[in-house]
Amino acid sequence: MEKRLNRTDLGFSLAFLLMLVIAIGAFFYGVKVGTERAAAKQQEQNAAKDTTAKPAPNAYQQQDLVSFYHTVFLPYREFQSDFFKAQSKWSGDPSADLSASLKELAKTADAKYETISTAYVPVSSPLLKDAQNDYLKSLKLFSESFASQASGANKADAAKLMKNLQANAFYTDGLRYALSGQNAYYRSMLKWGATVNTEFPDDFKSPASLDLSRWKTLSLLVKNKVIADYLSENALFTEFLPQDLTARIDEFIRSGQAAKMKQTSLRSIAELLTGTDAVRSGDFLDSKTKLYGREQLPQLPFFVPDK
Known part of the structure; x- marks a missing residue:
């Protein structure tokens, strides 16, 4: 004679089945959500990387380029000008305090970093955002390179100091990012050109x-x-x-x-x-x-x- 399940056993069985169904449902729901999120993240990354894609209708406008000039490009150029003036002084004045000069340049780079980091650049113009980020990286790296060379700078002459800087990884990377930022800014001008004249290439x-x-x-x-x-x-x-x-x-x-x-x-x-x-x-x-x-x-x- 078959043994019948009592109410307690039946309750446990039903509860187990219910939990199993919920667990399976949660698993597949999690897979679905995870897949959707991964796909969305990949789309965002692709969009961020694809600066050659057709720009948004309001991208690379005249006012964007002008605003970038005043809030990002010009502060960076002011730092750059100070650096070139310092190099000229180092070469022309053997008694120049190289250590103090490097410390001052590091402070200038830090100050310009703060200025540029607070500048608003529209995300609709990704090349301008790239340029801003590159200029910020450049300033940070230049500041670190100047600070690292300052303590022993007065033990060398101007030529030796420049040789030491050019062998410094922070300095060479700072230079590379500066030129990358400049390149992105000039590419953005091409994007602007294509918005005002359809015969212009946008890259x-x-x-x-x-x-x-x-x-x-x-x-x-x-x-x-x-x-x-x-x-x-x-x-x-x-x-x-x-x-x-x-x-x-x-x-x-x-x-x-x-x-x-x-x-x-x-x-x-x-x-x-x-x-x-x-x-x-x-x-x-x-x-x-x-x-x-x-x-x-x-x-x-x-x-x-x-x-």
């Missing part, structure tokens, strides 16, 4: 070799981006801006010097001009009216001559 990949016939066909915004690439690739941290080298190259070609010297590639001319210290900050403004009167440019202070 341009610099070829390994660019002959002068191709260079002459490029718009000024594209040329500046190519030069920003060149400066970044060659770790040229300079007082002049990309448009200054662009102008010197175009003037070199226009004057007939390129043909006379049988220079046929952009790189060869860029190397000649930078290698002979033939480019100065402000060269673009000196040549703007003559060379670029019809070019479309964002109304940024470094593109507009003082009146």
Whole structure:
């Protein structure tokens, strides 16, 4: 005769089955939620990385570029200017207190870091956000490199100090991020150009070799981006801006010097001009009216001559 389950056993059995059903349901629900969250996170990461995707309708507007200039680019340039002035003083004054100078530069970098870190940059313009982040990293690394070299700086001369800095990983990374930030800013100008003129490309990949016939066909915004690439690739941290080298190259070609010297590639001319210290900050403004009167440019202070 079969043994019947009493009420207690039946209750335990039903409770067990109910718990089993709940556990299985919770498991599959957890898998579903986890999968959805992972997919959403991956989409966010892809969106953050894909700065070449078509920008949002309100991205890279004139006011975004101008605001970035005043709140991020200009403070960084002020630090950069102080650094170049310090280098000039080190070279020209053997009695200069190198240690004190480095400590002061570290303080300046920290102060500019605080200024730039509080600047608002719209997330709708990711290249500008990239530039801001790169400039911040650069300032932090430069500050650390200057502080690390300050204690023993007065035991060396200016040449030895610069050699020590150039061998310092913080310094070289700071330089690299500075040029990366500059590159992102000039790429953002291309994005702006594409919003005001559909014939403008919104990006341009610099070829390994660019002959002068191709260079002459490029718009000024594209040329500046190519030069920003060149400066970044060659770790040229300079007082002049990309448009200054662009102008010197175009003037070199226009004057007939390129043909006379049988220079046929952009790189060869860029190397000649930078290698002979033939480019100065402000060269673009000196040549703007003559060379670029019809070019479309964002109304940024470094593109507009003082009146």
